[in-house]
Amino acid sequence: MKTLKLHPLIVDIALGLLMLLFSYTAMSKLLEQEMFIFQMKLSPFPMMDKLAPLLAWFLPISELLIVCFLFFKKSRKLGLILSIALLSVFELYILWMLFSGLHLPCTCGGLMARLSWKGHLTFNAMFILLSFLALRPDRPRPNPVHPFQRIFNASRSENRL
Numbered sequence: 575m576k577t578l579k580l581h582p583l584i585v586d587i588a589l590g591l592l593m594l595l596f597s598y599t600a601m602s603k604l605l606e607q608e609m610f611i612f613q614m615k616l617s618p619f620p621m622m623d624k625l626a627p628l629l630a631w632f633l634p635i636s637e638l639l640i641v642c643f644l645f646f647k648k649s650r651k652l653g654l655i656l657s658i659a660l661l662s663v664f665e666l667y668i669l670w671m672l673f674s675g676l677h678l679p680c681t682c683g684g685l686m687a688r689l690s691w692k693g694h695l696t697f698n699a700m701f702i703l704l705s706f707l708a709l710r711p712d713r714p715r716p717n718p719v720h721p722f723q724r725i726f727n728a729s730r731s732e733n734r735l
Contacts, residue, residue, distance in 0.1 A: 588708040589650070592657055593641045595701060599686060600637035603630065613681040618674065636660065654709040658702055665698045 603610045607630050614626035640660065643653025671678065672691045680687045680694065689697060 585708050588704040589644050591704060592654075592701065592708070593644050596637040596641045596644075596657070600634035600641070602686070603634040603637075603681075610681055613678075616678050617681075618676060618678075651709065654705050657705045658709070661698050661702045661705065665695065665702065668694045668698065 611626045611630045614629060615623045619625075636656075637660070640653050640656050643649040643656060645653075668691055672695065680689065680691075686694075686697075
C-alpha cells in the first residue's frame with residue numbers, strides 16, 4: 575500500500591510561519607499592552623472591561639507557549655492542536671465583529687492591526703489551514719488494484735503452496 579507523504583519542507587514552512595505569527599502577535603501585545611487592554615475594553619462583550627487586564631497576559635503567554643510546543647518535535651502535535659483552537663476562537667470573534675456591524679479597532683497590534691475584519695478572517699483561515707496541513711498525518715492511499723485482480727493474485731499464491 576502506497577503512502578501519501580507531505581513533503582517535509584512544506585510542513586517545516588507551515589511550522590515556521592505559525593511560530594512567526596504567534597511570536598510576532600504575542601510580542602506586539604506585550605510591548606503595547608496598555609493599548610491592547612484599552613482596545614479590548616472597547617469590545618461589546620460583557621465583562622470585557624474586567625477581563626481585559628487578565629487577557630492581556632493570558633493571550634500572549636498562550637501564544638508563546640504554542641510557539642514552544644511547535645518548536646519541539648515531541649510537543650508539536652499539541653502545539654498544532656492548540657494553534658487550531660486559538661485561531662478558531664479568534665476566527666469566531668472576527669465573525670462576530672463582522673456580523674455585529676460594529677467598527678471597533680483590532681486588538682492585534684503591529685502590522686496585523688492594519689487588516690480589515692474581512693482581511694483578518696481570510697488571514698486566520700489560511701493559518702488554520704496551515705495548522706491542519708502540518709497536523710495531517712501521512713495516510714495510506716487506497717490500493718488501486720481492481721478487486722478481480724486481487725482475487726486472481728490470491729488464487730495464484732494459494733496454488734504455490
